[in-house]
Amino acid sequence: MTKNKWYIAFGILLLLAGIFLVVKAFAAEGHPAGPIPWLKLGPVGLMGIIGGIGFLFLPAKIKF
Secondary structure, three states: OOHHHHHHHHHHHHHHHHHHHHHHHHHHOOOOOOOOOHHHHHHHHHHHHHHHHHHHHHHHHOOO
């Protein structure tokens, strides 16, 4: 795979992981804390979504 495809693949993976963390944090709201503090991982998910979107558009800005 070329570098552009790697950036796009990593962007999609990061975007999906971020969406998962945000949805899981909303679902964990109001429930007792378990072994994984999902509510505290919500902001990490938001950063993952923003980073994933950035990686999706990065190959268009950089000429390899």
